[in-house]
Amino acid sequence: xxxxxxxxxxxxxxxxxxxxxxxxxxxxxxxxxxxxxxxxxxxxxxxxxxxxxxxxxxxxxxxxxxxxxxxxxxxxxxxxxxxxxxxxxxxxxxxxxxxxxxxxxxxxxxxxxxxxxxxxxxxxxxxxxxxxxxxxxxxxxxxxxxxxxxxxxxxxxxxxxxxxxxxxxxxxxxxxxxxxxxxxxxxxxxxxxxxxxxxxxxxxxxxxxxxxxxxxxxxxxxxxxxxxxxxxxxxxxxxxxxxxxxxxxxxxxxxxxxxxxxxxxxxxxxxxxxxxxxxxxxxxxxxxxxxxxxxxxxxxxxxxxxxxxxxxxxxxxxxxxxxxxxxxxxxxxxxxxxxxxxxxxxxxxxxxxxxxxxxxxxxxxxxxxxxxxxxxxxxxxxxxxxxxxxxxxxxxxxxxxxxxxxxxxxxxxxxxxxxxxxxxxxxxxxxxxxxxxxxxxxxxxxxxxxxxxxxxxxxxxxxxxxxxxxxxxxxxxxxxxxxxxxxxxxxxxxxxxxxxxxxxxxxxxxxxxxxxxxxxxxxxxxxxxxxxxxxxxxxxxxxxxxxxxxxxxxxxxxxxxxxxxxxxxxxxxxxxxxxxxxxxxxxxxxxxxxxxxxxxxxxxxxxxxxxxxxxxxxxxxxxxxxxx
Amino acid sequence: xxxxxxxxxxxxxxxxxxxxxxxxxxxxxxxxxxxxxxxxxxxxxxxxxxxxxxxxxxxxxxxxxxxxxxxxxxxxxxxxxxxxxxxxxxxxxxxxxxxxxxxxxxxxxxxxxxxxxxxxxxxxxxxxxxxxxxxxxxxxxxxxxxxxxxxxxxxxxxxxxxxxxxxxxxxxxxxxxxxxxxxxxxxxxxxxxxxxxxxxxxxxxxxxxxxxxxxxxxxxxxxxxxxxxxxxxxxxxxxxxxxxxxxxxxxxx
Ligand SMILES: Cc1cc2nc3c(=O)[nH]c(=O)nc-3n(C[C@H](O)[C@H](O)[C@H](O)COP(=O)(O)OP(=O)(O)OC[C@H]3O[C@@H](n4cnc5c(N)ncnc54)[C@H](O)[C@@H]3O)c2cc1C
Ligand code: SF4
Ligand code: SF4
Ligand code: FES
Numbered sequence: 001x002x003x004x005x006x007x008x009x010x011x012x013x014x015x016x017x018x019x020x021x022x023x024x025x026x027x028x029x030x031x032x033x034x035x036x037x038x039x040x041x042x043x044x045x046x047x048x049x050x051x052x053x054x055x056x057x058x059x060x061x062x063x064x065x066x067x068x069x070x071x072x073x074x075x076x077x078x079x080x081x082x083x084x085x086x087x088x089x090x091x092x093x094x095x096x097x098x099x100x101x102x103x104x105x106x107x108x109x110x111x112x113x114x115x116x117x118x119x120x121x122x123x124x125x126x127x128x129x130x131x132x133x134x135x136x137x138x139x140x141x142x143x144x145x146x147x148x149x150x151x152x153x154x155x156x157x158x159x160x161x162x163x164x165x166x167x168x169x170x171x172x173x174x175x176x177x178x179x180x181x182x183x184x185x186x187x188x189x190x191x192x193x194x195x196x197x198x199x200x201x202x203x204x205x206x207x208x209x210x211x212x213x214x215x216x217x218x219x220x221x222x223x224x225x226x227x228x229x230x231x232x233x234x235x236x237x238x239x240x241x242x243x244x245x246x247x248x249x250x251x252x253x254x255x256x257x258x259x260x261x262x263x264x265x266x267x268x269x270x271x272x273x274x275x276x277x278x279x280x281x282x283x284x285x286x287x288x289x290x291x292x293x294x295x296x297x298x299x300x301x302x303x304x305x306x307x308x309x310x311x312x313x314x315x316x317x318x319x320x321x322x323x324x325x326x327x328x329x330x331x332x333x334x335x336x337x338x339x340x341x342x343x344x345x346x347x348x349x350x351x352x353x354x355x356x357x358x359x360x361x362x363x364x365x366x367x368x369x370x371x372x373x374x375x376x377x378x379x380x381x382x383x384x385x386x387x388x389x390x391x392x393x394x395x396x397x398x399x400x401x402x403x404x405x406x407x408x409x410x411x412x413x414x415x416x417x418x419x420x421x422x423x424x425x426x427x428x429x430x431x432x433x434x435x436x437x438x439x440x441x442x443x444x445x446x447x448x449x450x451x452x453x454x455x456x457x458x459x460x461x462x463x464x465x466x467x468x469x470x471x472x473x474x475x476x477x478x479x480x481x482x483x484x485x486x487x488x489x490x491x492x493x494x495x496x497x498x499x500x501x502x503x504x505x506x507x508x509x510x511x512x513x514x515x516x517x518x519x520x521x522x523x524x525x526x527x528x529x530x531x532x533x534x535x536x537x538x539x540x541x542x543x544x545x546x547x548x549x550x551x552x553x554x555x556x557x558x559x560x561x562x563x564x565x566x567x568x569x570x571x572x573x574x575x576x577x578x579x580x581x582x583x584x585x586x587x588x589x590x591x592x593x594x595x596x597x598x599x600x601x602x603x604x605x606x607x608x609x610x611x612x613x614x615x616x617x618x619x620x621x622x623x624x625x626x627x628x
Numbered sequence: 629x630x631x632x633x634x635x636x637x638x639x640x641x642x643x644x645x646x647x648x649x650x651x652x653x654x655x656x657x658x659x660x661x662x663x664x665x666x667x668x669x670x671x672x673x674x675x676x677x678x679x680x681x682x683x684x685x686x687x688x689x690x691x692x693x694x695x696x697x698x699x700x701x702x703x704x705x706x707x708x709x710x711x712x713x714x715x716x717x718x719x720x721x722x723x724x725x726x727x728x729x730x731x732x733x734x735x736x737x738x739x740x741x742x743x744x745x746x747x748x749x750x751x752x753x754x755x756x757x758x759x760x761x762x763x764x765x766x767x768x769x770x771x772x773x774x775x776x777x778x779x780x781x782x783x784x785x786x787x788x789x790x791x792x793x794x795x796x797x798x799x800x801x802x803x804x805x806x807x808x809x810x811x812x813x814x815x816x817x818x819x820x821x822x823x824x825x826x827x828x829x830x831x832x833x834x835x836x837x838x839x840x841x842x843x844x845x846x847x848x849x850x851x852x853x854x855x856x857x858x859x860x861x862x863x864x865x866x867x868x869x870x871x872x873x874x875x876x877x878x879x880x881x
Contacts, residue, residue, distance in 0.1 A: 042678070043736060044774055045686045059754070100753030106745035106810065108763045108770060115757035133767065139685065140770060151744035163740055194725050223680040257657020263683050368683055371702050372659070482669045526674030529641060530726040533673035 005198040005466065008170075010036040011449045012442075013188050013201045015175050015230060016209030018046035019138075019434030020414025020441070022145035023098075024207045025167060027442025029152050033449060034166040036201055037149075040193065040225050043169045044146045047211045047225055047415075048434065051138025052266035052364065054120055054130030055435075056428030057095035061116040063311070066127040068092040069607050075429060076608075077292075078124040078322045079392070079422020080562045081577055081616040082243065085600050086399040087420040091429070091436050098435035099131050105151075107144040109133055121271040124322040124426040126296075127311075135266050135364045141431055173199055175229070176538050177465045178206055178237040178410065179457050185237070185409030186455040189465035193535060196528020198466055204455040205445040208234055208395060208404075208412040209438065213247075215485075216543040216550075217388035218493035221253055221264040227539035228546035230416035234395045235545055235585040239404040242418035242580050242595075244393035244546070245553035246563040248425055249498050251326035253387025255344035260372045262387040265347065265365065267427045269382075270319045272361055273308055274349035276330070277381070278338035284345075285318035288329035292615045297321060308352075324424045324562050327386040331498050340383050348381035355379070386498055390425055392563055393550070394418035396582060401444030402437050409448060409455070413441035423562025472537045478523035481536040488515055488543060496551050501567045505555040512551060513589075516544045548590045553581040556592055574618040602626030630655050631710060633663060638717040639675070639727050647715065654705050660716065661689050661700040664728070676727040684842055687775030691728050692717045697777040697840045721780040735776050738796045742803050743821065746814045758811045769806035769851060771843045772799065778837035778847060784830050795827035798837035798847045804828075805851035823859045828852070 012028045014021045017039035025035045039046060058071040072092035076083055099117065103109065109131050110118040119128040133140040149167060157163030175190035187202040210230030214222025231241055252265040270276075278284050286304075289297045297318045298304040304317035319326065330345050339345055349358060355378035359366050362377070369375040369382055395412035396405045397419065404410040414434045421429060495508035519540055524533045559573040560566050580595045605613070605626030614622055633654045636647040652667050661679055668675045680686040682701045689700040694708075694715050708714055722730035778798040784791050796804075801822060808818035822828040833856075835848045845851075 041680055041686075041688065042732065045680050045688050047680070049686050049773075050681045050683070097753060103756050104747050104751055104753055106747070106813075108758075108767050108810070111758055111760040111763060115759050118760075133770070136685070136771065139773065143770060143772075147744060150740055150742075153740060154744055157740075194729075223682065223686070225680065258655060259658040259662040260682070364685065371684065371704075373657070480673075482673070524673065529674075530676035530729050531674040532668060532676065 005200050005462070007200045008036060008202070010034045010201060010203045012036070012205045012207060012445045013038060013203040014207045014209060015188060015233070016046065016211060016414065016416070017043055017169065017171070018048040018209060018211050018414060019141050019145060019431060020416075020438035021046070021207065021209030022142070022149060023435050023438030024209060024411075024413055024442035024445070026145065026148055026152065027439045028446045029167045031443065031446035033446050036168055036170055036203070038170045038173050038175055038188070038190065038201070040172065040174050043171045044142055046142065047223055048138045048142045048431070050223070050264070051141070051431055052135040052264065053122060053268040053271065054132030054137045054428050055095075055099060055141065055431035056122065056125060056129045056426065057099045057131060057432050058092065058127075058129060059096045059099065059117060059119065059131070060127075061112055062119045062128040066129060070126055071095070071129065072604070073607060074125050075426060076422070078424055078426040078429075080424060080572065081422065082561065082580075082597065083422030084399055084419035084598060085604055086598070087437070089604060090399060090440070091420060091433055094436045095432035098432060098439065102141065102144050102435070105144050105148045107140050109140070120268060121320065122427045123267055123270065123320045123326070125428065130271075130428040132268070134360075135268055135362050137431065170199070174535065174538060175233065176469060178233050179461050179465065180237060180407075181455055181458055181461065183408065184452070184455050185407060186457045186461070189462065191469055194530055196531065196534065198469060200457065200462060202457050204452055205409045205411065205449045207402075207441045207445050208410070208416050209414045209441070210416045212415045213391045213543070213546045214388050215539070216488065216492050216547050217497075218489040219253065219262040220388040221250060221262055222388070227543050228391075229539065229542045230412065231394060231549070232542035232545040234404060234407075234410065234412060234416075235549070235583065235590070237407050237410060239407045239410055239412075240396040241393055241549050241583040242396040243423070243553070244391075244549040244583050245557050245581060246392035246423045247388060247550065248323055248390040248392060248563045249327040249386040250389035251323055251330050251386055252347055252384040253389075254373065255340070255383050255385040256342040257373060263368070263372075264387065264389065265382060265384050266362070267323070269347060269349050269362060269365060272349060273352035274319065274347050275317070275352070276319055276326070277346045277348065278333045279340060280338055282338070284333055284338070285321065285326065285329055288325060288332070289318050289321065290325060293321060293325075322424055322426065327498060328565060330384070330386055334385065339385075342383055344383040344385035346381040347384045349377060350379050350381065390430065391415060392418065392421045392423060392425055393553070400440065401447070402441035403444050403448070409452070411441040411445045413437040423564060472522055472524045472534060475521060475523045478521040479518050481522050481524065481533055481540050484515055484519055484522065485536060485540050485543070488512070488540070488547060491515070492547050492550075496547065496554060499565050499567050500554055502555060505551050508551040509548070509555065512544060512548050516548070519544060545585065545590065549583040549592075552590055552592045553583060556581060556594070572616075574616060574621075577616055578618070578621075599627035633705065634713045635663065635667070636713055636715045637664075637667070637675070637727070639672075640724065641726050642724050645724065656706065658705050659701055660693055660703040660705065660714070663705065664700060664716070676725070676729045678729055685773060687773035690719055690775045690777050690780065692719060697781045699775060699777070699842050702842060719776070719780040721782075721786045732776055734792060735774070735779060735797075735799060738800050739803075741796065742800055742826070743815060745807055745810065747812050748814055751812065756812060762811045765809040765850070766806040768845055769802040771845055772802060773843055774799065775842060777840045777842065781836045781840045783834065783836065784827075791827070791830065795830050798831075798852070800826060801828060801831070801855065802845060802847055802851040805855055808855065819855045819859045822855050828855060828859065
């Protein structure tokens, strides 16, 4: 097999063509290096395309009181102070430049009256902060990046005669392994989905930008691509995953009809004034405002409604609490028997906005409900419930360079990287995360390559990687990948879901181990020609590693915080806030160790009211007043 | 609620293939893509199909359903009578790779041929000021999810392989129109290049592209026709032509 494989040589391989991967590729190319972009779907279809609501950046176009410090505070609060402060700081500081840069590259955001980029409200953001294009912001972002890459290719074409000489997209190629030589990254190996043909990329630096893990769960807003490939590739290459217990269940996914269960209903519906009610007609969110947020959220309808007109003198409606709070509230309402027959609650925007405005501001939501559920959201409420949406945990990286801790030549950015969002991500913070850290990863990788040079791949490594790809065809009459995937989804949904307990997590860990054993014996029907059954074998292996990391980290964390809720440890605990869980892989199983969370330096500590910090930190931390 | 559905799915590769009969259970509210997935999980583990978002946002699941170019994830089963056999075939204008998956690289080649957006050289980040009404025209075209259904349906290439060389297709006419109407793009010859380099003249305004566009972009009325009209203007009106040269030289938008 090894003599027929397709071989390529680049300075940098970027795995993933979502916002993070494309931004990294642009940066690396602009630094003068050659870049391969590899992705599982067609170019322009990555998950990022589905992002709806917007990209958070404190440009202050709508409320000029906004600035990076306010954004930083909101991000830390949203993450319950488990965020890596440096990532949150870089993100808040650089997000506006990254949005403006998109505009220079041709993006057309919605405008304010003064002709600036318009910004909308979103959960957890103090001021209107999300740059958007109706409710198709992700499409705008990805198309702009895609067209930027085309622009770079055209430039190369004019200069060298070959537009794809120095930056090329390898679409519908799955990477199955990151190759290392002498302890450092040397390339990546994979196969073409079209025909199973194997592809080798030799490159001294690899940027992982593979997005999320949603497909590990039964109900999710993620597409088939969200199988945690990058998380698993990184683990297998010797990198660490941080905070894998934290998963965001978005409060509003569609619950009906069954076939669309989990598909996202953008938070902009609430940002634009949508309210949540139970079957008793009660606007229940007022009952669920946690103490830490009491001074920021209205506790009565009159004030909540006034906020839409006067934001300076009223507190925000509780529908706009951070996602973890809203998801848990909906979960509780449904459990208490106040949910709809399909296990959801009502979300209604028809009473606040005219049909015309709804269709203009939420066009794809209107479309989605009308076409898929037969519901006209300008007249009737939507039925919604929580859906697995985003993984806060991910590859442990150096914030400034996006270099993966522990593996030279490996970088990670976007949803696959951990730390930035702490225990819970605010809506809109992902899209700017992709741009800020995508750019930093591209830069980090370029600098690394310039100082380290080549690192050729050995034939032995290639043969090993090739053997793994051939394996599923060798065994006959074994397990079916589709059924194993379904079983895994049942386990994660039932035992590692929104509300967790120690006993169930323990059970989950055992069941996942069993599934892993069985997965060694998968066989596939058909041949290598565009064969989804064959593709799933590799995806499944990744999901199993992700599920194991999540269940094990979750078992150890004996508190409830953000996207991790333990029924047996309901409160937030300041001592636990000082702990990150680091997952690593020893070739057989995932191991978790506790690691101290980097402490807030004084200048960032001082951005907060100390009484607020007291809700999160231990008295000793408060007394210290920051780390330097 | 549940019903038994009879399908004919095209299976095969670039070499050969044909329709295969399949019987499968369907639940109410399901779309064609759900059914294909059920067939895949229970009967044909290696049935090839592209999809991503399952919500009409990514443009991956394009195929022909009873001969009509459609997104499988946005096509409700309930739209077809109980006893109807639903025939599912790959896009016809592009070469088959396997089953319902076609080689759409033609479109990416064409994308590479459309000269990129060119901002004013002195545009500093954050300084752009544009009114909503001025961006809206281009925004309509930027809604495009690149499903390529319009490309697939346009008779200029659907029935004439030989035209592919010189014809960019409706997807790229809206890209050119988008740039033409973009308040900040500095290349002033988008219409002419649509005509000269991208085959706008071969379009005879049948509007089939507009009819299949799942984003309801008014490809013909809002992009093709205005460009065609103004190409004529610009071509034959020497004063306008002179004007555009002067403005370009002066760097005035
Ligand atoms: C429905 C929805 C709406 C959202 N709305 C918002 C929003 O309004 N605002 C916001 O900030 N965030 C939003 N998010 C979150 C945000 O969209 C994602 O977190 C973000 O797009 C992830 O981008 P990424 O670049 O990290 O990866 P992705 O866009 O997920 O791209 C991953 C890429 O990696 C490739 N890949 C994966 N594995 C492999 C492999 N093994 N080999 C080769 N390639 C591989 C994939 O093909 C793909 O190209 C939303 C998410 C969803 C699901
Ligand atoms: S209107 Fe023009 S571009 Fe559209 S389908 Fe007809 S010929 Fe093709
Ligand atoms: S213009 Fe419409 S039909 Fe054509 S590719 Fe775009 S979304 Fe699809
Ligand atoms: S799967 Fe995305 S458009 Fe159908």
